[in-house]
Amino acid sequence: MPDQTRPKVTIIGCGTPTPTPEAFGSAHLIEMPSGEKVLFDCGPATTHKLAKAGVSVTEIDRVVFTHHHFDHDSDFPTFVLSRWDQLVPADVPLHVYGPPPTAKFCRGILDEPDGLFAHDWLARVNHPGSQVTFRDRGGVLPRSKPQVVPHEIGVGTFLEQDGYRITAARAEHVQPYLDSLAYRVDTDGGSVVITGDTRPCDSVTKLARGADTLLMMCWESHDMVSGTDHDLATCSILGAAETAAEAGVRQLVMVHIGARLRNPEMAEARAREAESAFDGEIVWGEELMRVPPPR
Numbered sequence: 001m002p003d004q005t006r007p008k009v010t011i012i013g014c015g016t017p018t019p020t021p022e023a024f025g026s027a028h029l030i031e032m033p034s035g036e037k038v039l040f041d042c043g044p045a046t047t048h049k050l051a052k053a054g055v056s057v058t059e060i061d062r063v064v065f066t067h068h069h070f071d072h073d074s075d076f077p078t079f080v081l082s083r084w085d086q087l088v089p090a091d092v093p094l095h096v097y098g099p100p101p102t103a104k105f106c107r108g109i110l111d112e113p114d115g116l117f118a119h120d121w122l123a124r125v126n127h128p129g130s131q132v133t134f135r136d137r138g139g140v141l142p143r144s145k146p147q148v149v150p151h152e153i154g155v156g157t158f159l160e161q162d163g164y165r166i167t168a169a170r171a172e173h174v175q176p177y178l179d180s181l182a183y184r185v186d187t188d189g190g191s192v193v194i195t196g197d198t199r200p201c202d203s204v205t206k207l208a209r210g211a212d213t214l215l216m217m218c219w220e221s222h223d224m225v226s227g228t229d230h231d232l233a234t235c236s237i238l239g240a241a242e243t244a245a246e247a248g249v250r251q252l253v254m255v256h257i258g259a260r261l262r263n264p265e266m267a268e269a270r271a272r273e274a275e276s277a278f279d280g281e282i283v284w285g286e287e288l289m290r291v292p293p294p295r
């Protein structure tokens with residue numbers, strides 16, 4: 001399998017809505033064979049974590065949301081304004097994909113006059129003190145507003161270009177209050193599935209069938225989830241492992257890991273639970289980790 005055509009994953013956010021020193025919220029970066037970098041979700045501090053990972057916001061022209069819980073999208077205003085502010089002299093549109101309310105979410109940040117951050121770019125575009133900063137970076141006045149193009153999507157393939165294809169499937173999370181999608185990236189050299197938040201379900205298993213790498217939510221141990229209402233919306237260690245086994249993936253990467261499971265005392269128990277159902281490669285995700293090629 002030619003390595004240069006493999007989709008390469010960097011975990012940017014590997015946590016949950018609970019802030020911890022090690023992880024907070026969700027975000028993943030996939031580098032395509034062409035070198036294009038696509039960001040999946042934009043949870044808390046994504047922009048800063050991208051910088052820590054050595055990735056400039058200006059390298060990213062596509063963002064894909066799994067759903068619009070704040071631990072998956074709340075850094076987006078920072079990301080989009082930072083990208084626009086650093087991207088000089090030309091403003092290249094940012095394409096944003098996701099289930100509803102992706103369009104409303106984007107418009108609500110930037111549109112005039114009521115977007116929550118419209119005052120920011122309006123001040124930067126119009127004040128001479130901001131204009132000189134823009135010119136110092138190589139910009140040419142007049143400065144344009146941030147260009148964001150939202151695409152609300154459902155299940156199915158929605159991007160096929162430049163040596164990669166991205167397909168969405170339904171994830172079962174907190175419907176009917178909020179839609180959620182899981183995504184599969186296929187290239188000539190491999191395949192990666194990002195579930196976002198989901199309980200184990202047939203649509204996610206089918207999406208992941210035969211994939212090289214499955215990044216799956218791992219909220220808690222089975223005994224803390226099974227038989228409770230957590231079962232309706234989230235996935236346990238065992239649930240992720242059973243999904244990986246049923247789908248026949250090569251490598252399972254645990255992400256969105258619950259804070260309790262990050263306790264070093266849990267290391268043995270969590271490994272035991274995962275290995276009880278899946279005998280492939282298991283990786284416990286960490287922020288800024290470059291996921292290794294599957295063994």
Ligand SMILES: [Zn+2]
Nearest residue numbers: 067069173197
């Ligand atoms: Zn969620």
